[in-house]
Amino acid sequence: xxxxxxxxxRDICQRGTSLTIQCQVDSQVTMMFWYRQxxxxxxxxxxxxxxxxxATYESGFVIDKFxxxxxxLTFSTLTVSNMSPEDSSxxxxxxxxxxxxxxxxxxxxxxxxx
Amino acid sequence: DAKTTQPxxxxxxxxxxxxxxxxxxxxxxxxxxxxxxxIHSQGPQYIIHGLKNNETNEMASLIITEDRKSSTLILxxxxxxxxxxxxxxxxxxxxxxxxxTFGSGTRLQVQP
Numbered sequence: 001x002x003x004x005x006x007x008x009x010r011d012i013c014q015r016g017t018s019l020t021i022q023c024q025v026d027s028q029v030t031m032m033f034w035y036r037q038x039x040x041x042x043x044x045x046x047x048x049x050x051x052x053x054x055a056t057y058e059s060g061f062v063i064d065k066f067x068x069x070x071x072x073l074t075f076s077t078l079t080v081s082n083m084s085p086e087d088s089s090x091x092x093x094x095x096x097x098x099x100x101x102x103x104x105x106x107x108x109x110x111x112x113x114x
Numbered sequence: 115d116a117k118t119t120q121p122x123x124x125x126x127x128x129x130x131x132x133x134x135x136x137x138x139x140x141x142x143x144x145x146x147x148x149x150x151x152x153i154h155s156q157g158p159q160y161i162i163h164g165l166k167n168n169e170t171n172e173m174a175s176l177i178i179t180e181d182r183k184s185s186t187l188i189l190x191x192x193x194x195x196x197x198x199x200x201x202x203x204x205x206x207x208x209x210x211x212x213x214x215t216f217g218s219g220t221r222l223q224v225q226p
Contacts, residue, residue, distance in 0.1 A: 105157025
């Protein structure tokens with residue numbers, strides 16, 4: 001299993017600023033995933049972060065807007081850059097440890113951009 | 115991953131069984147059926163998964179048709195805490211190298 005914590009749990013930010021979201025896992029994992037959930041919508045994968053290499057971004061998401069760091073096997077950050085109101089969403093960190101069939105999710109960071 | 119189709123929403127009375135259907139007519143022989151749920155303001159949570167046999171755990175039962183083109187998640191005695199969005203996901207078992215892809219799911223409302 002894996003227990004995931006995220007900081008901050010929520011934030012209200014002004015447009016044009018950036019916010020860095022932290023994700024901490026209680027065990028070492030190779031792959032970490034970042035999702036976005038816009039209001040009333042399902043989850044959309046932003047990128048996959050593998051320790052020691054650059055993150056792989058899904059179509060529609062770019063590194064300049066969502067830079068990701070993965071300094072070790074238990075930690076990752078996602079930055080939402082130059083924010084606009086359209087970035088108002090819940091951002092979730094997720095992992096799938098080792099050979100586990102189960103994917104675990106953090107509690108999410110609720111971001112509101114004004 | 116095979117495409118899945120789920121009803122947008124369902125209601126269920128508290129204490130009764132909730133039966134959530136999922137169609138996956140293009141499923142391949144090596145693809146599993148997974149169910150996750152997302153309670154409001156929380157991250158998704160794994161419920162159950164199966165390949166072709168019916169499965170049961172402490173949370174739910176998964177019934178997969180013999181042709182594997184559809185499945186049903188059964189919550190035997192629904193409680194108010196089971197109100198959530200339920201996602202049916204079909205994918206190959208790949209030892210954790212790919213992230214789950216979520217569709218729109220079924221919003222289950224358990225009524226008192």
